[in-house]
Amino acid sequence: MPTVVIANLKSTSIRFEDKGENLLEMLLSATDWMHACGKKGRCTSCRAKILQGAGDLSPLSKTEKQFLELNKLQKDERLTCQTQVYGDVRVEVPKPTQLPHLEYSE
DSSP: OOOEETTTTTTTEEEOOOOTHOOOOHHHHSSSOOTSSSSSSSSSTTTTEEEGGGGBBOHHHHHHHHHTTTTTTTTTEEGGGEEEEEEEEEEEGGGGGOOTTTTOOO
């Protein structure tokens, strides 16, 4: 059972029965998460900083590789709409994509 922990959002923990779940869908089941392009991988608003468990995520998508090359995505960030989860992961919401109505820790 994969578990995703959002470190800077009161360490919110999300567990799912199936491996290979979409990271954005997992996050949205527990909290609000920015995703401006409608989950189509056309922007970087749904990105998450991966603190632990990068090896338990699907390989980078073509879209993520393009954003990395354009420096619109950092090496430790993933587009949640393009990423499947296969094991335990710890993430953080980057400052530029934090929602104003949620309370984040540093």
